[in-house]
Amino acid sequence: MGLQTTAVAVPGTSSSSSGWPVSRGYAWIVFALSFGLLLSDYMSRQVLNAVFPMLKDDWLLSDARLGSLSGVVALMVGLLTFPLSLVADRWGRVRSLLFAAVTWSLATLGCALAANYGQMFTARLIVGVGEAAYGSVGIAVVLSVFPIAMRATLSGAFIAGGAFGSVLGVSIGGAVADQFGWRWAFGAMGLFGLLLAAVYGIVVTEKRLRPRADTDADTDTDTAETADAAEDTEAAPPARLRALLPRLFSSVSVISAYVGSGLQLFTAGSLISWLPSYFNRYYDLPTAKAGAAAGVFILLIGVGMVLGGIASDRISRTAPIRKWGVAIGCSLGSLVLLLAAFHLPTGPLQLALLAAGALLTAGSAGPAAAMVANLTPVAISATAFATLTLANSLLGLAPGPSVTGALADRMGLLGALRIVPFVALAATVAFLIGRRWYDRDLLRITGIAPVAEPKELAVTEAEEAEVSS
Helix, strand or coil: CCCCCCCCCCCCCCCCCCCCCCCHHHHHHHHHHHHHHHHHHHHHHHHHHHCHHHHHHHHCCCHHHHHHHHHHHHHHHHHHHHHHHHHHHHHCHHHHHHHHHHHHHHHHHHHHHCCCHHHHHHHHHHHHHHHCCHHHHHHHHHHCCCCHHHHHHHHHHHHHHHHHHHHHHHHHHHHHHHHHCHHHHHHHHHHHHHHHHHHHHHHCCHHHHCCHHHHHHHHCHHHHHHHHHHHHHHCCCHHHHHHHHHHHHCCHHHHHHHHHHHHHHHHHHHHHHHHHHHHHHHCCCCHHHHHHHHHHHHHHHHHHHHHHHHHHHHHCCCCCCHHHHHHHHHHHHHHHHHHHHHCCCCCHHHHHHHHHHHHHHCCCHHHHHHHHHHHCCHHHHHHHHHHHHHHHHHHHHCHHHHHHHHHHHHHHHHHHHHHHHHHHHHHHHHHHHHHHHHHHHHHHHHCCCCCCCHHHHHHHHHHHHHHHC
């Protein structure tokens, strides 16, 4: 699951917070088609996990090699998201999205035609190249045609879209593979992506995305404010940007947020890749049913990501430092629940604990993104989120499937899944360090003193009353 999608500032938006840059109907058409491509993105990425058992039998692959086929996509996404996003800004976002969709779809068809592991690995690598910039560029296109007040909702929908795409990729892929063979599973995903890309190219154009109010932007006060903000955050002079970029890593707490988020997603990436095989091997489910069962738990991982962000926002309204507590709670909770689940015999109790653990596994993603946003200047927020995506991929989503596969070759898949959750301990340590340094780093970077928690506020007020008396 990409888990990499984050809201980015959108240059060129000239609407007020309550206005529509384009017609309301066209905006929703753009959203639907962009959301469809997002589904195709994750379906193409995750269909592989549904057919692990078939590939293992047909090509006699080790679990380590199977894991590398999954991990290489996340690796390429992590490495290329930032540079390809910059290319998209220069080349044109719609053109870049079409190129990306066609690339990952053709590469997925290449997976269907692969004759051996080497060809499959190459095709999967190209899938990752195609998918690398879609999350950041796709959400930028969507946000540019909606009112500013709707951006948080739309960003959350895109996060959920990654989860839904992963579920569909595993579930539909498993069903197609069970009926027609694993090659048709890849073929169906590739053809779906090409069809969507063709429709997108016809309906969505750079010209139609231009705001209607561009010509009279100077007469609208809200528009002027938005333009000023865009100028400050997106059109900073190169010299200023060069001065700001070192602040991506200028504090202990922001580095801790990068590291903690990436490490915590190690377990999520492992579960997304290996749960279909787990249900196939230990619950004796055929490919289609194993994929459908895994899809439920993958969906829970995505839902947990969204709920973690919501809980973090609500709990930390009066004290931003509480975001760290949400991240720590999700890390420790997933560790305890998943360890307990994989040490129980197969059955309803194991599935219940596994579901609860899956719900918490990626719950730290939202709080981590918020902490990165708080600790970096607005002018480099997009770069900060790209750095977070890099950490999520290189520390979590890419090595998770590969390391789990290597461990499974030595001690069996169940043994590997009993070890993987311990990575959450390292994530917890990173979040604890970040929490310890957060207040002083926030004060040093922003010059704004953090809001004390309610108890601290009460003590402070009491001390001031004593002094005044």
